[in-house]
Amino acid sequence: MLHKSKKRLSALSITGGAWLFSGMAYAGYEYNLNTPASTLTQEIFDLHMLTTVVGTIIMIIVTALIVYALFAFRQSKGAVADQEFHNGWFGRWAWALVPVLVLGIDLSIASSASHTLSSVESHDKADVTVKVIGSQWKWTYEYMDDDIKIVSNLKKLEPTDPLYLRDVDEPLVLPTDRRVRFLLTSTDVLHNWGIAEIVPKKINIPGYINETWTHITKEGTYRGQCYENCGTGHAFMPAVVTAVSPAKYEEWKAGKKAQQAQAAAEASADKEWTQVELMAKGQAVYTKNCLACHQATGLGLPGVFPALAGSKIATSTNPADHIAIVVKGKAGTAMAAWGAQLNDLDIAAVISYERNSWGNAAGIVQPKDIKAAR
Template sequence: MVLGFGAVVVLGIDLSIAGKATKVFSLVEDTTPPELTLKVIGSQWKWTYDYMEDDIQIVSNLDRDIAESEDTYLRDVDNKMILPVDTRIRFLHTATDVLHAWWVPALAYKKDAIPGYINETWAIIEKEGIYRGQCAEICGTGHAFMPIVVEAVSKEKYAAWVDGKKEAATAALAEASADKTWSMDELMARGEQVYNTACGACHQPTGLGLPPAFPALKGSAFTTTSEISAHLDIIINGKPGTAMAAWGAQLNDLEIAAVTTYERNAWGNDTGDMVQPAEVKAARSNNK
């Protein structure tokens, strides 16, 4: 087949444009193997960070204890993302419920976090310090309460942090598996910590929730009169068709026992119900 002069010119222009576009695209969608990969999961209204190589997970919520007079009011979190400098980092973005967007302007360009889909960005942080960002996709009434805080540290400090997190996780697992009967005071103290980290963003620290999407737990039939087995089932397996996620893979037996006890006795619920880690272990076995 012989191409006419006009066709050759058009083809030449197309190829010249494609060549330039390919170069630009290769800069935006970097394919160099990463040294560190983080899965960033947006949820109403918190961030979960999975450090893929080290099997570490962090849940990051708004720090609600900061006064309005402070510079970091609504801009700080309970758990920062810790990252090493001079390291090629890949971020994998997704969400559990609605559209979110993890955006730290000084580190990476904005990209949506979409339920059931993975988007990718990457960064190399050159300077140690604190970097702040915010969810950049309107995700509901709590959109303004999803700050992002990244602390960049030296590679040596990062390695020490990873070792510390692994040691803490091992100790927590051993504690949760121990043959111990926990007191009400112990369960309530531990349960409040777990609740504020995992549940408070949706059901609120007051237990009043944000109906209808996030029902109240204070004074509800679910937390005051339902069977404990049903309560455990919801926490472990979630509830399909709702925003209630499954926490069975993220919380150990002691944490689930404690938060169940807390929800059934906090805010004036006062059922007197206590749940022990052994009961959670049995509930997990029943699900298999």
């Protein structure tokens, strides 16, 4: 019996050792927090380093004293407890000196911490303000001063890709060396937009605005995610920021504004679109917004997301129900209202696409039909 359990124990320690070893090999030796890339996260990082260093020094001193005492005053050497300790100079004053020392260290940490905290909560004037809207399961970014809107969806990648679940189709573009204010909110449940290198996290709450900010110091791509368990697609909403120089940012902004203004003008023009045009646009809208649930095959996921191929709503001769569910969504289900996020043309296109794909052949709808149904 003993023999057997000994054997089992050694087998355990071998697998344990192997596991530890492989863990060490893959860990990449990253022990500290993410390297900060903004003034604010730098301040937080420095505070973290200060407390870590102070704590480590205290730990070393205390441990050294204990080890010394255990060794120097061991019983086998005939050590006897000092009965007169409290009558000596140190015994009399230690109770006052030690707390003063500890309090001094404490207060210097606290003043640094309160400075950092007030930086986190400061509401100084910003150069760029971005509203960050969480919804199941993507981020929408609205540039408050510039009429630019970005919908940022998970980019489909193979699990072997190093950026699997960490990349999006369109990142948030921000300038370096400028103060950027973020207004965080949500359309459905709690989300939490966070990118460790550049911004302290705050929760996105439906119906509320939370504020945080950054001042990015280095150009680059910064990746974060949703940090609040927000449903089955929680893992599918990475947050990506591309930081560029102010000059490049202005250039990007001008291009993006022109592009979005043109798209808006196109969408509101009372033009009759051909099936070919609607199908091409509709496929792009579908891939970006609907495919994650209803799938490329239009077959959905049985029991979770309904099939659109052959579905009653997507094949009936009257498109009213189809338009209604896409514009208004269906309360209490994962089918969101797209009316506020997509323009008339996008909605007409994606509905036309669904009505004429995967064997469906139910005719097209025009942007004016959507406008009338809103």
